[in-house]
Amino acid sequence: NAGVTQTPKFQVLKTGQSMTLQCAQDMNHNSMYWYRQDPGMGLRLIYYSASEGTTDKGEVPNGYNVSRLNKREFSLRLESAAPSQTSVYFCASSEGPRSGNTIYFGEGSWLTVV
Amino acid sequence: QKEVEQNSGPLSVPEGAIASLNCTYSDRGSQSFFWYRQYSGKSPELIMSIYSNGDKEDGRFTAQLNKASQYVSLLIRDSQPSDSATYLCLSGGGADGLTFGKGTHLIIQP
Numbered sequence: 001n002a003g004v005t006q007t008p009k010f011q012v013l014k015t016g017q018s019m020t021l022q023c024a025q026d027m028n029h030n031s032m033y034w035y036r037q038d039p040g041m042g043l044r045l046i047y048y049s050a051s052e053g054t055t056d057k058g059e060v061p062n063g064y065n066v067s068r069l070n071k072r073e074f075s076l077r078l079e080s081a082a083p084s085q086t087s088v089y090f091c092a093s094s095e096g097p098r099s100g101n102t103i104y105f106g107e108g109s110w111l112t113v114v
Numbered sequence: 115q116k117e118v119e120q121n122s123g124p125l126s127v128p129e130g131a132i133a134s135l136n137c138t139y140s141d142r143g144s145q146s147f148f149w150y151r152q153y154s155g156k157s158p159e160l161i162m163s164i165y166s167n168g169d170k171e172d173g174r175f176t177a178q179l180n181k182a183s184q185y186v187s188l189l190i191r192d193s194q195p196s197d198s199a200t201y202l203c204l205s206g207g208g209a210d211g212l213t214f215g216k217g218t219h220l221i222i223q224p
Contacts, residue, residue: 040122042216043158043202090157094212102148103204103212105157 002026006091006106013081013113021076021109023091031094032074033058033103034066036087043090049074050096081113118205120215129224133190137203137215140184145207147179147186152200152217161201162188193222 006023013019025032034046045058049068063085065077074093078085089109095101117140127133135149146165150158164170164177164186176189186205190197203215 040216043214045212101146102160102163105159108157 004091004093004104004106006089006109008109009107010110011112013078013111015082015113017081018077018079019081019111020078021089021091021111022073023075023106024073025091025093025104026072027093027104028071029093029104030071030096032068033092033094034064034074034076035090035092036060037090037108038087046076046089078111081111083113085111086113087111118203118213118215120201120203120218122216123219124221125218126221126223127193129193129195129222131193133193133197133220133222135188135190135201135203135218135220137186137188137205138184139186139203139205139213141205141213142181142184143207144205144213146205147177148204148206149175149177149186149188150202150204151197152202154199158202190220195222195224198222 004025030051033048035043037043044060046064047066049055052071055066067075091106092103094103119138149162151161152158162175162177164179167179170177174191178187198221200217200219202217206212
């Protein structure tokens with residue numbers, strides 16, 4: 001009964017370092033999302049993948065790249081981390097992007113860039 | 115510009131009272147609406163979904179939708195301290211896809 005699993009849960013990076021956040025879902029969902037959440041800013045969409053093989057920019061894509069490795073997995077990469085990327089990152093999935101189906105969230109990844 | 119507006123709060127409600135959370139949305143094409151609860155340091159979890167005008171009840175929770183007024187609300191009856199959290203409104207199914215509000219911070223006072 002895993003749902004959406006994301007790793008790592010906590011990470012500290014130095015400015016300029018790179019890292020990849022991993023996400024996998026076991027609900028056979030078509031759509032996957034990466035959000036970041038900052039105090040007072042709510043959830044902001046970074047990138048999403050409506051279906052396997054497609055990815056699209058969200059509201060705040062700068063400084064990030066994504067890969068939809070297969071239907072289950074959707075990774076988020078920070079090529080050169082900056083302190084402004086300190087945030088909580090949530091991966092999520094749903095049956096479809098516009099179908100109105102429920103979005104299910106992973107437990108979050110707390111990233112600090114120093 | 116797609117928008118989902120919520121009062122950020124904090125909204126303070128005495129234990130046992132009814133908590134009323136409100137949300138307005140700008141995308142007239144939105145077809146589905148969701149309320150999520152998020153405890154501090156945790157991920158959002160679904161409480162209610164609503165697709166049609168009117169009320170939908172689930173235990174102590176009632177979601178209300180008025181598409182003509184582009185308004186959706188969540189009522190929590192017999193509020194408990196464990197209901198203290200941030201509540202996020204999500205609209206979906208319209209031209210702009212999925213849009214979250216910034217959330218309302220609810221505090222239930224014992």
